Amino acid sequence: MARRMRPTSGPLDARSRAILQAVIDDYVTTASPVGSQTLVERYSLGVSSATVRGILADLEGAGLLTHPHTSAGRIPTDAGYRTYVESIVELGAPPPAVEQLMIRHQFGQVEFASEQWFRLAATTLASMTRSAGLATAAKPVAARVRRIDLVAIQDRLASLILVLREGTIKQGLIALDVPVTQADLTRVANLLNERLAELTAADIVTILPRFERALGGDAESRNLTRKIAERIIRTVAEFDALRVEEVYSDGLLNVMEAPEFAQSEKLRRVFTALENRAYLADLIAVVTETGRIHVFIGRENAPAEMGEVSLVLAPYGQAGRAVGVVGVLGPTRMAYAQAIGTVGFISGLMNELVDHLYA
Amino acid sequence: MARRMRPTSGPLDARSRAILQAVIDDYVTTASPVGSQTLVERYSLGVSSATVRGILADLEGAGLLTHPHTSAGRIPTDAGYRTYVESIVELGAPPPAVEQLMIRHQFGQVEFASEQWFRLAATTLASMTRSAGLATAAKPVAARVRRIDLVAIQDRLASLILVLREGTIKQGLIALDVPVTQADLTRVANLLNERLAELTAADIVTILPRFERALGGDAESRNLTRKIAERIIRTVAEFDALRVEEVYSDGLLNVMEAPEFAQSEKLRRVFTALENRAYLADLIAVVTETGRIHVFIGRENAPAEMGEVSLVLAPYGQAGRAVGVVGVLGPTRMAYAQAIGTVGFISGLMNELVDHLYA
DNA sequence: CGTTAGCACTCTGGCATGGAGAGTGCTAAC
């Protein structure tokens, strides 16, 4: 029974909050339970260790801290991190201006190629937060065809290259009934580009009959064109149906450095959980729908394997057009303020980049 | 001093080889040192444990086995694995016919898209050998342009899409001095496709002056064409200069399961060493030059961090045209026969696929 | 002369033991 019983859900007074914060700060850097003595030594709290002990007991009563065992220091619970995060989520700690400039410069360096952006985003997040960086491609609600190209591979084999408006490139092989030349294919591609540019899969389905009627030439050429148009529809529709296209990640090794993952088994479970597309899709859906930075702490994550890691995720892009998610994954014992600030900055940057595609 | 001193480099008699093989087989599956008793129990050697002990001592004298400590069983040394591998490298243990069929089927499923092949190769190798699977893209000696496409992004911004003969797609953004329409770009692209198809960067440099003279149209259009042609040259040349394009990997998690990597620090070092492009490039060079399956065991690997892992690598593709490498990475305590067989099979399969590109 | 049984020897791994150290919770005094 703590001396002064505090309602479990009541707001914390300033001093309690300061001490909670001190515990978290210390634990995040040292990774070992922190005692009352250490707190008064390292943080100028202006009270004695006995007083701090009282407050620690209260915080534990409120479920924000816990004890690994009787005579160890305190460590934050998931709820403790949660209240801490709530108190800083508004601002976070964006990277220093110099670093922001450097990163902008790096993004300027990679020539337009969306894949490169996502890779770079993941890499940058990883190196800045010393955690794992994650980035998904910007996925449009309904993809639009920007450009169609056909390349002859063999007599009866052609490669279809489909550039979508968001920069995604889809490629597929088409087996042909009759031999065709590159010239034939180029003619068809030009025709398709003329008629199908900026259309969605649904649009193409609608205009297809009209388009076919307008088609001159011989039966063979008409067949070829129809076959390719149908393939385009299928490819685009398949892309639309995909809930998660691709997740770029970097710095998973950084997470291995954390002492809580010294024995690799735990980490392996985490990686395995991350391969679950459905889980990722759900996460992404939550984040993109609300449009804000989200922090998922420890057991708040649905899969039990993710119970010891936290995710900081932010959406980017334009609702209704194309959206993606960037973020970091680290141990629950994570520098949340910095992570939130960094993820916020990178998502802002990605926003700007995506905007350019629609300018 | 062993009873019968054996010359360190002399060939092993049949019984010694059988026992070496038994030690390796047992150690590969159990991961714990194997004693003379265990050997006679599990493998029908037809002799007593004392005799086996004598032979074990000889093998240790020859540097093929070692002792973790006085009273533990034997474990193979790198040299032990090496002699073992030499004795099986000719045949390996190719996957059973059923599995071969299944894999062929899977490769048939993915439509032509080289990236997918490499991913699939890495994934297949990983799941079959329960180790990490590796695959590099087939890298041509001098890439040839197969197809050029230009897509208008904004008034003065175009995206260049370059399809190379091996299926690689390169994409880059081009800033333009004057506003252009998609129609302008299409015209230029058609022209370039006509003149530059199947050429290398060097070829294009040679014909560029002639090509420019032949160019009609106004100055603006000529400028645009030249600018794009130069960009194509640069892009292709940069691709040629790359020693390692991209390494696809899968199943790194499998390696984490091995008890020798229970504490993650070691494994982290391995991963870090693998990020060293120069090292990879050297490896690939060795493998592609000789054109055979290569096994790099433990300390045979140049980087000290790779001292506890082995690589089984095989080239694929056509020398002088395009070559790549597939293989697996696992602990030195690895099922070499199976790994060699599997890698051999997959590289053969990749050979067939690449051949199709040149058919 | 190779093979085998027997035996002494060695080293690890697991387990119990016993402080030292860290940190708590309580209480009484300020």
Add this chain to the structure above:
DNA sequence: GTTAGCACTCTCCATGCCAGAGTGCTAACG
């Protein structure tokens, strides 16, 4: 409400010990 003091608890680490596994040697055997 805050603080000093103190008894108490629990981990961590070093130590010592024992059982088990496996070796290397030797003497006997076919």
